[in-house]
Amino acid sequence: MKYPRSSDTIYDVAIIGAGFSGVAVAYHLARRAAQHSQSLSCLVFEPRERIGAGVAYQTQSSAHILNVPAGRMSVDESDPQSFLRWLINNGHAYSENDFVPRPLYQAYLSEIFNELKNDSPDFSLEVIAEHASALEHDESAYEVKNAAGASHRARNVILAVGNSPASGEADIDSSLKSPWDQSAIDSCASDSKVAVIGSGLSAVDTILALEAASFKGHYTLISRRGLLPQPHGTHGHIETTTQTAADLVSARPTIAEMLHEFRGAIEQGVAWRDLIDALRPSTQKIWNRLPSRSKRSFIRHLRPFWDSHRHRVPVESLSVLLDLKQNGRLTSIKGRVLSHAKSSAGVTLTVQTRGRASTTRFDSVFDCRGLWTDLRASRCSLLDSIIRSGTAHYDELALGLRTDKNGKLLSAKGTPLAIYTLGSLRRGELWETTAVREIRTQARLIAESILPEQQPQRKVGNS
Template sequence: MSETPRAQATDAIRHADILIVGGGLSGAMLAAQLLRLPGKRSVLVIEPRAELGRGEAYSAVELGHTLNGNAARMSVDPDNADDLTQWLTEHIEAGGWPESDQQHVPISELFPPRGLFGVYVQQRLREAQAVGALNGSTVEHVRAEVVDLETLDDSVRLTLSDGQRLQGAYAVLATGMFPAARTPQTQSSGVNAAALDPWDVAAMRQLDPQSTVLIIGSGLTMVDAVVSLEQAGHRGPINVFSRHGLLPHVRRQPPAWVDFLAEDATLRTPRQLVRELRRHCRDAIARGIDWQAPLDTVRAHIGRLWNQATDAQRRQFVRHVRPWWESHHHRSPPLSAELVARLHGEGRLHIEAASFKGLAPSTHGDNVSLYIRRRGEAETSVVSGAALINSSGIEYDWRRVARPLPRQLLARGLIQPGPLALGIAAAADGAVMDAKGDVSDRLFAMGPPLRGMWWESTAVTDVASQAKALATRLTKPCSH
């Protein structure tokens, strides 16, 4: 993959057919799909990291940080659900990932390390480059951050952190996720400045192994943080605080279940969905079948159900159902879940239903202290530990993200928050909607920024399908 070196500020403007803002999974998959389509086109992917295809999620280097879905669920090829399984088979046969035999399951049921998944994405991108080269198509990695974006009558112009300016017929916001633990926020309690990165094993090795660690949030980021602590040699207490005190369930491989949503077109609202899903789960349990079987059939319909729901129904879902949806649907890989269960059983990991209310003045030297309010209590309490980890998940509200591009897009009125302030608003084909409600014919988005449009817009299969559809849309002959 060719990479453009950082340049000094210049008045020159580089031109390309398509500009992709972000080079993680979303950007890499869109680039691959564009390369595979007939025709000659130039694509620039603007990504500050040294490699494309990794982003936040797949830059992990520890083997213990695995995907939370097995290989059969994580193909980047929307036309071949077995693509990752096939790649892993070849990779393992060639001597790669020797630790895979520790999971004792067929290759399709393996949960690969996230870093290895990044290697898979990069290989598929290189293969697409070879296909594109036959047509004269190119993809180039511009290593910088996009700090501003303007839409012109016939193009989009980007300004980069190193002073470069790029111009293309189309631009795509493939910015991926903004993890709360790593994202500067406009409304911040300073928690990130006081917290350890959930994936920074090296920093955790500096802790007293017997010290107490505090964690805010109990979702999958917390699971990763516990894995990091274990690999760092930490053996002390871990105290987890989250509003509902729910842990992710372990992901299993349930048998097939009838697609009840496809069979009943009257199920349209979140309330109807939850009621019917509970009925099917009870039926499965009564028949000795894993309750995850009926739950897994819902995945294919969630985007349609969310998109056709009213804002009132969506708010009802977020307020009353979301915590349980997250813990049941966004499940933990088996090895990580086993670690969490073991530490909980040993009494080392404690989880409390409590709301984080801010940092408190420390009264124990270098310790970190928090204000929390436990569920059912009116008064706040203070808890202290040697270290704090912010595992509160993903920040989807772009108004709270203190990065140059989201702030500039909002200031220019080029975007508006998506439903319930989840991501940004867009048409069904990913065309971005501005502050006035007008749909752009030059600026598009895909992946996590469309969370508010489809609710689930972050899984690999979601991103792969969106990439294929958007590539087709961007390569249609212009109608204007």
């Protein structure tokens, strides 16, 4: 790791966060700089020890596997075999349809990042193991500050801060355990009573990690709708489905009309997985043209159903949960957690089910409620600083920030700034924006915006 230059240095780019998004942006900037023979200096802020880990790939448990097959996880859409090649070159015998342990994906991202440092003399990449706490601007550059007030300057800033506040700013109440904390998993006594709030991907992860740690106790899964993620599975006639989806999109229906069409298509034999997958290239377009009222209503009423069908898990992961249910070790409750309280004997949860509240004691409770649904509730000091200074603005649903099509934040007057974001902070505007497939495209667009095609110089003089 190189040591950052003096405080007078103005970097071309500061990347805040080096989970998947930060690595993908660094990768695309390096490629673009090399293609156009341009020089570029980047400074990356990342307090976590491991580059590429972020929230999703920080796990060190091989029980946690990717939800997407290896052949679709390349950092570069123009080189789709990149991850698979890395696996094979490193002695991991997987094929493109395999679901690979997530720690291997972090190792792939980390190696890509490290190689960028030696890629070209014109591209420099420095890492500072710090948490960025504030962002300010003077006449010539942005100043990224840490908690102690020390600052580094850059002409462009990329907010690649992802799904949750960085370590040190945990938003989770201390009586609830984090699904991503291996010591929380290890601290559960083998025959204890565990509650899991939420029943999505992180709930599945928590249970898989506990099972891998030889937990033999009981799980209570609490979620409003009691929906588990659907498994990946067989597909039908993708061409017919793509046409059905294209017809749906061009007809510009309301959500209710779309649901009606969906049901009709499924009744006629179209596979629901194909329908959802065929919609994916158009999801952002559909979302974009919905009125805010419909977006809010979708989030309130349909989101759990959308999430459980759209964000699917490998069959093997789900069958662990179904077996536990069958063996009486897992109970699923449809309900709302009203409150929780720590006691010497564990944590008590008050849960409302069918209008009645009841209180139960658990030895441990894991908070698996997933992504923010309201950015205003986040306790991220960096986001707070740019919102309070009036630099950035929430999108209309406050799921993320207002951006232009390249991910540039917009000022109050709608002027694009030299601050970019990608991934979950664009959820309000794009909805479908949290997976590798969408983020890598956003990373490429950011690189193209920072390093635009250079126009050939026009000849001046007599001719």
